[in-house]
Amino acid sequence: MTRRIFIPRDATARSLGADAVADLVTSEAARRGIAITVVRTGSRGAMWLEPLVEVEIEGQRHGFGPVTEADVAGLFEQDFLNLADHPLALGAMDALPWLARQTRVTFARCGVIDPLDLEAYKAHGGFAGLARALGLDSAAIISAVDEAGLRGRGGAGFPTGIKWRTVATTPADQKYIVCNADEGDSGTFSDRMLMEGDPFAVIEGMAIAGLAVGATRGFIYIRSEYPDAIATMTNALPLARAGGLLGPALLGSRATFDMEIRVGAGAYICGEETALLESLEGRRGEVRPKPPLPAVSGLFGKPTVINNLVTLATVPAILTGSGEAAYGALGTGRSRGTMPVQLGGNITRGGLVEVPFGTSLRTLIEDFGGGTASARPLKAVQLGGPLGAYLPPDALDVPLDYEGLSAIGAMLGHGGIVVFDDTADMGAQARFAMAFCALESCGKCTPCRIGSTRGVEVIDRIRAGENTEANLTLLEDLCATMTDGSLCALGGLTALPVTSALRHFPEDFRDTRGMP
Amino acid sequence: MGAAEKAAERVFEPARAEAAIAACQHLAGPLLPVLHALQAEFGWVPDAAVPLVADRLNLSRAEVHGVLSFYHDFRRRPPARRNLKICRAEACQAMGGERLAAHAQGRLQTEFNGTSADGQVDLDPVYCLGNCAAAPAIMLDGRLIGRVTPARLDALLGMPLAQAEPAR
Ligand SMILES: Cc1cc2nc3c(=O)[nH]c(=O)nc-3n(C[C@H](O)[C@H](O)[C@H](O)COP(=O)(O)O)c2cc1C
Ligand code: SF4
Ligand code: FES
Numbered sequence: 001m002t003r004r005i006f007i008p009r010d011a012t013a014r015s016l017g018a019d020a021v022a023d024l025v026t027s028e029a030a031r032r033g034i035a036i037t038v039v040r041t042g043s044r045g046a047m048w049l050e051p052l053v054e055v056e057i058e059g060q061r062h063g064f065g066p067v068t069e070a071d072v073a074g075l076f077e078q079d080f081l082n083l084a085d086h087p088l089a090l091g092a093m094d095a096l097p098w099l100a101r102q103t104r105v106t107f108a109r110c111g112v113i114d115p116l117d118l119e120a121y122k123a124h125g126g127f128a129g130l131a132r133a134l135g136l137d138s139a140a141i142i143s144a145v146d147e148a149g150l151r152g153r154g155g156a157g158f159p160t161g162i163k164w165r166t167v168a169t170t171p172a173d174q175k176y177i178v179c180n181a182d183e184g185d186s187g188t189f190s191d192r193m194l195m196e197g198d199p200f201a202v203i204e205g206m207a208i209a210g211l212a213v214g215a216t217r218g219f220i221y222i223r224s225e226y227p228d229a230i231a232t233m234t235n236a237l238p239l240a241r242a243g244g245l246l247g248p249a250l251l252g253s254r255a256t257f258d259m260e261i262r263v264g265a266g267a268y269i270c271g272e273e274t275a276l277l278e279s280l281e282g283r284r285g286e287v288r289p290k291p292p293l294p295a296v297s298g299l300f301g302k303p304t305v306i307n308n309l310v311t312l313a314t315v316p317a318i319l320t321g322s323g324e325a326a327y328g329a330l331g332t333g334r335s336r337g338t339m340p341v342q343l344g345g346n347i348t349r350g351g352l353v354e355v356p357f358g359t360s361l362r363t364l365i366e367d368f369g370g371g372t373a374s375a376r377p378l379k380a381v382q383l384g385g386p387l388g389a390y391l392p393p394d395a396l397d398v399p400l401d402y403e404g405l406s407a408i409g410a411m412l413g414h415g416g417i418v419v420f421d422d423t424a425d426m427g428a429q430a431r432f433a434m435a436f437c438a439l440e441s442c443g444k445c446t447p448c449r450i451g452s453t454r455g456v457e458v459i460d461r462i463r464a465g466e467n468t469e470a471n472l473t474l475l476e477d478l479c480a481t482m483t484d485g486s487l488c489a490l491g492g493l494t495a496l497p498v499t500s501a502l503r504h505f506p507e508d509f510r511d512t513r514g515m516p
Numbered sequence: 517m518g519a520a521e522k523a524a525e526r527v528f529e530p531a532r533a534e535a536a537i538a539a540c541q542h543l544a545g546p547l548l549p550v551l552h553a554l555q556a557e558f559g560w561v562p563d564a565a566v567p568l569v570a571d572r573l574n575l576s577r578a579e580v581h582g583v584l585s586f587y588h589d590f591r592r593r594p595p596a597r598r599n600l601k602i603c604r605a606e607a608c609q610a611m612g613g614e615r616l617a618a619h620a621q622g623r624l625q626t627e628f629n630g631t632s633a634d635g636q637v638d639l640d641p642v643y644c645l646g647n648c649a650a651a652p653a654i655m656l657d658g659r660l661i662g663r664v665t666p667a668r669l670d671a672l673l674g675m676p677l678a679q680a681e682p683a684r
Contacts, residue, residue: 011646011647011660012646012649012660012662014660015650015653015660016650016659016661016662016663031683047649047650048649049535050650059574069566076666119529131667132517179522179616184644185644186605186606186607186608186643186644186648187605187607187644187648188604188644188648189646189647189648189649192646224552224589225642225644225645225646225655226646227658228660260543261547262549262568263548263549263552264587265548265551265552265587265589265590266587266588266589266590266642267586267587267588268643278550280545280548281545282545282546282547282548282573282583283547283579284582284583284586285586285587300544300545342648342649343649344610344648344649344651345606345607345608345609345610345611345648345651346610346611347649349647350648350650351649352649359564373611386605386606416607416648418606418607418610419610421610422608424609424610429606429609432606432609436643440643505664
């Protein structure tokens with residue numbers, strides 16, 4: 001019988017040699033006269049095991065990883081296709097604790113199927129959300145999203161149902177669905193993984209949003225730094241049209257929805273929703289004042305749903321399986337369902353971990369992540385991207401949920417967790433936060449545009465030992481001015497990494513000249 | 517492609533610019549797709565293309581110029597043969613990314629946003645490549661590479677121009 005071998009084509013897996021491994025597996029099998037089929041999948045998110053090679057035996061998938069080119073001949077030598085013992089053997093993937101301890105809802109198919117195989121998509125629960133939505137009216141779809149407790153995964157955590165209802169009840173001749181796949185936050189890659197590993201879920205989520213609010217056109221705005229994701233989404237669209245996920249007759253019904261792909265051009269601010277809309281319209285990515293809300297007057301002045309990609313891709317999963325009540329039963333307090341958390345930086349087992357809200361940072365970093373990659377003591381964790389706070393090791397017991405984090409002055413953002421060991425210089429990290437703000441400011445507000453550049457200079461003076469006390473006061477004032485006087489969260493939140501670094505790691509802001 | 521052909525490809529020719537513009541002109545909000553198409557055609561967006569874009573899209577030259585200069589991606593001068601992007605964002609910083617960045621500047625004898633002393637490699641900063649669990653990350657000639665050490669970077673730069681692998 002022809003064995004099926006699964007090897008990811010996710011960008012991280014490829015960046016670690018997955019293509020070369022796949023080519024070698026194919027040629028080794030041919031050389032030995034063994035019949036195999038290599039299926040290229042997305043990633044399961046266990047980046048520490050990439051390139052991961054899985055062998056299917058009687059419907060069970062068994063993993064080997066991380067596999068390098070140098071390992072391939074040896075795997076065949078030791079008959080890995082029949083699961084002889086091998087140092088890289090991981091056993092049955094379903095039993096791998098790192099995966100088994102997760103709650104995979106949004107990422108259930110990612111890493112499991114060929115992302116462009118519509119039949120496999122269907123066999124793993126695809127289409128069912130759209131099919132159900134086609135049988136519901138607008139209000140019922142939105143109530144289901146409410147009942148699931150879905151909040152935006154792009155950063156602000158705004159309730160998705162409320163946003164959709166505003167668009168649904170605003171009369172207009174044309175409405176739009178915009179999928180925010182700008183994923184500018186450093187330390188995050190969940191949007192990328194879904195586009196590369198389960199693009200039809202993104203499309204299906206957008207189509208359902210279209211049904212819910214009465215929008216027939218959509219745009220997905222993908223950052224240019226993601227060529228693989230752009231390619232996979234581009235290839236998925238015609239397949240989705242042929243399969244009835246898009247087009248003039250969704251699943252053979254009378255409902256219509258179609259979408260196109262737009263590519264960003266390397267501006268962090270274009271992840272901010274109104275700047276993104278400006279960019280889509282062909283202008284500089286400058287933030288628009290609100291009101292009007294995009295839900296009332298968005299793309300080309302029309303009512304527009306703009307949601308993060310993970311938010312939209314979660315909708316089909318919510319409407320299927322055990323349904324919105326089961327999804328809403330996961331989590332804690334007002335943070336319902338699951339959150340795909342991304343572990344990056346100095347961490348042993350980095351990757352994507354989908355868990356119910358309420359899981360502690362410590363569980364994520366220590367149990368899933370295995371601590372620092374360098375095996376040195378953990379010094380700080382940055383949560384929620386470049387505008388997120390730096391937390392010290394003793395803050396790790398905080399539960400990951402919107403309210404729990406805001407109680408300690410942090411935020412979840414898009415779910416990025418970046419770990420630093422004790423070699424990190426938090427003064428340099430604070431300086432970087434200001435420099436990044438200066439580089440990416442859209443220029444509309446003086447506190448953001450000028451304040452960030454001043455911030456870099458003041459931190460430099462503090463670190464050079466010039467008038468330390470006066471300059472520390474100046475830095476605090478500058479942070480307060482930026483926080484209060486900025487139109488959007490770029491200028492408004494840059495103070496967070498700076499002041500948290502100052503508060504928790506004051507020793508890193510001292511004059512270190514002349515010290516050993 | 518030979519060096520001469522590559523150089524010829526980068527020279528502004530109105531007819532090729534017209535074709536690139538025409539391919540996206542029908543889109544709603546066409547300016548970014550048009551600028552991307554020009555960059556794909558020439559490897560950069562020549563200033564000489566600006567009046568043409570303005571005319572075809574019914575915009576002022578100032579508007580086109582304003583957009584062109586806003587976005588980091590658009591190149592305003594012809595690119596070198598090779599392109600090296602090094603991620604300078606936090607997850608990569610946590611894994612020695614700044615050491616890698618300093619090493620690259622030394623080896624190529626250029627600052628970021630510049631070209632190596634021998635004119636062969638453009639060195640660009642990038643702020644996250646979505647490869648934060650395999651940091652530090654670079655993109656060399658369009659190809660993403662993870663867990664890059666200075667020695668590995670030297671080896672990669674020493675190899676002949678890797679044709680950027682098309683995404684599969
Ligand atoms: C500076 C800045 C950058 C942002 N970048 C992103 C981004 O890359 N992706 C994203 O989905 N949302 C980003 N957001 C949040 C969006 O403005 C918006 O809240 C989000 O797209 C709404 O979708 P959601 O409700 O599904 O989260 C950013 C916000 C700010 C202020
Ligand atoms: S805070 Fe900064 S990025 Fe945001 S609108 Fe103002 S200038 Fe633009
Ligand atoms: S921070 Fe470097 S790849 Fe994300």
